[in-house]
Amino acid sequence: MEKKKKSKKGLIITLVVIAALILSFVLVCTLKKEEVEPANGYQNTNPYITEDYALVAAHRSGGEIYPENTLYAFKSCCESDDFETDIFEFDLHLTKDNVLVLLHDKNFDRTSNSEEYFGKKGVKPSEKTYAELREGLNLGENYEAPDGSYPFKGLRGEEIPEDLRVVRLEDVLDYLISQDKEYHYIIEIKDGGDIGKTATDELYRIINEKGIFKNVIAGTFKGDITKYFDEKYDDMIRSASIAEVAKFYFSSITGTEMNKDNIKFDVLQIPYKQFVINFGKQDMINRAHKYNIAVQYWTINDDEEIKDLNDRKADAIITDNPKRAYEIIHGENN
Numbered sequence: 039m040e041k042k043k044k045s046k047k048g049l050i051i052t053l054v055v056i057a058a059l060i061l062s063f064v065l066v067c068t069l070k071k072e073e074v075e076p077a078n079g080y081q082n083t084n085p086y087i088t089e090d091y092a093l094v095a096a097h098r099s100g101g102e103i104y105p106e107n108t109l110y111a112f113k114s115c116c117e118s119d120d121f122e123t124d125i126f127e128f129d130l131h132l133t134k135d136n137v138l139v140l141l142h143d144k145n146f147d148r149t150s151n152s153e154e155y156f157g158k159k160g161v162k163p164s165e166k167t168y169a170e171l172r173e174g175l176n177l178g179e180n181y182e183a184p185d186g187s188y189p190f191k192g193l194r195g196e197e198i199p200e201d202l203r204v205v206r207l208e209d210v211l212d213y214l215i216s217q218d219k220e221y222h223y224i225i226e227i228k229d230g231g232d233i234g235k236t237a238t239d240e241l242y243r244i245i246n247e248k249g250i251f252k253n254v255i256a257g258t259f260k261g262d263i264t265k266y267f268d269e270k271y272d273d274m275i276r277s278a279s280i281a282e283v284a285k286f287y288f289s290s291i292t293g294t295e296m297n298k299d300n301i302k303f304d305v306l307q308i309p310y311k312q313f314v315i316n317f318g319k320q321d322m323i324n325r326a327h328k329y330n331i332a333v334q335y336w337t338i339n340d341d342e343e344i345k346d347l348n349d350r351k352a353d354a355i356i357t358d359n360p361k362r363a364y365e366i367i368h369g370e371n372n
Contacts, residue, residue, distance in 0.1 A: 055117050086222075086255065086275075086305055086332035092213050092348045094363045095125035095224060095356040096123035098142055102358035105181040105190065106149060107140040111209055115273050116217050121364035126214065127224040127336075127356050130207060132237040137168035137227075138207040138244070141228070146204075150175045151194070164233055172205040179204040207241070222253045224277070224307070224334070224356065230260035238263060242271050255305050268302055278303040287317065290325045298329060305332045307356070318343075320350050327351075341366055 075350045082222050084345055086093075096115050100123070101221040104111035116210040129142045145160050153159050156166075163171060176198045178190025190202060207225075214221050225269045227237050238256075245254045248322035257277035257292035260274045262277040278286065282303055289296050306326055310318040318335065336345050344355055 041123040044255045069156055077126060082327060082330050082332045084332050085303060086353055087139050087327055087330070088324070088332075088351075088353045091277060091293045092352045093124035093222075093354040094122065094360050094367060095124045095127050095334065095336075095354045096360040097127045097358050099126055099128055099140075100360050102339065103184060103361060105202060107142060107205075108203075109210060109213065110178070110359065112213060113201060116214070116219075116358060118361070121361040122219075123221070123364075125222045125224055125354060125356075126210075127226075128191070128239065129226045129228050130154075130162040130237060131228050132233050132240070133163045133168045133171060134165060135167040135169075135241065138237060138240050139163055139168060139171065139204050139209065140210065141204075146171070146175055146177070146314065149180055150177050151179045157337050164229070168204070168206065172206065174198075175204055176202055177204065205243055208248075209249065211244070215248060215250065220253070222255070224249070224255045224257065227256065227258040227260070229264050230258075230262055234258070234260055234263045238266055238271065238364075255307075257305075272302070275304045276302075277305045277307045286326070287315075287322070290319075290322050296329060299301045301329060301331070303331070305334055305353075307334045307336060308367070309354050310335050310338060310347065318347055318350065318352075323350055323352055337364070 067349065073151055094254070096111075097106065097108035099111035101107070101111070102112045102172070112126065115121075115126070116207035120347055128140050130138045131141045133139055141149075141163060141324055143149070143325065144314060145162050147159055147161075150160055152175055176190060176193045176368060178199075181188065186257050190199075193202070225241065227234055227241065229237050245251050250273070255275050255277055256263075256267065258267070259280065261281070264276075267274060267276050280315045283306060286296070286306060288294075310316075323333050332353040334356055335352055337363075338347065338355050338357050341362070344363050347355060348367050355363050355367065
């Protein structure tokens with residue numbers, strides 16, 4: 039199941055890094071590789087750098103064990119007696135009437151009955167109002183439970199539970215803020231261009247209004263939106279762009295120093311291994327901590343990879359199965 043859910047983001051990062059890797063082979067023989075001390079050798083002020091164990095981050099709110107990016111999934115994670123979630127990772131799109139809704143893909147075809155309801159494939163959130171999206175889409179339609187069943191398939195109209203309908207950012211945050219535990223958030227802006235900029239404006243406004251500004255790591259794979267972050271919202275905690283990941287990886291394998299004043303990101307969010315590229319090496323993590331950068335790995339669903347990264351002092355494991363990650367990290371049911 040993990041292979042089916044693997045994000046294309048890893049491939050994009052890998053292609054960029056390969057270019058840096060080729061260059062590094064030319065230089066690495068002439069540069070002295072510095073062995074970097076473990077994280078506890080530094081005075082870190084980054085709140086996302088952990089000391090004892092990796093934080094559990096529910097990718098798409100736990101998409102392997104619950105219908106992804108739904109209020110149902112958030113509730114299930116929060117109310118579980120079997121595991122705890124530290125961070126919720128999810129994605130945002132902007133609707134036609136400028137409402138931020140949770141969705142990973144460009145459209146709802148994969149996760150819902152969107153094609154049937156709207157009568158065509160590929161309807162984007164920006165083409166519909168929030169009310170139009172919420173009215174008839176069942177986000178549990180194509181969810182396959184761990185036992186192989188499809189418990190929510192075929193629900194239509196009033197049969198669709200409210201927490202399986204398209205959900206606004208505000209509603210998710212209101213629910214999580216109401217809980218006893220203080221949660222953190224990894225939030226990705228999926229749109230680029232003017233829509234992405236408006237989405238960023240809305241995200242900034244909402245997390246400030248809700249009083250959780252310092253609990254949010256914002257990110258995007260759109261270069262123009264990364265630039266917009268830095269130009270307009272440079273106080274926002276953000277993850278590294280593709281180009282920044284490549285540059286950091288290059289510095290790690292060659293041992294070259296980086297200018298801390300030029301580092302505008304606070305968190306590296308990277309895969310563990312992609313083809314010949316290994317982002318999970320101990321020195322990569324140590325080097326990030328040296329520069330006061332937290333390291334969070336996605337999408338980690340393999341038991342051995344979870345254990346390995348936790349042992350190497352990764353700061354967070356972003357996973358589709360937060361229950362299993364919690365059990366491994368905290369030594370239960372191994």
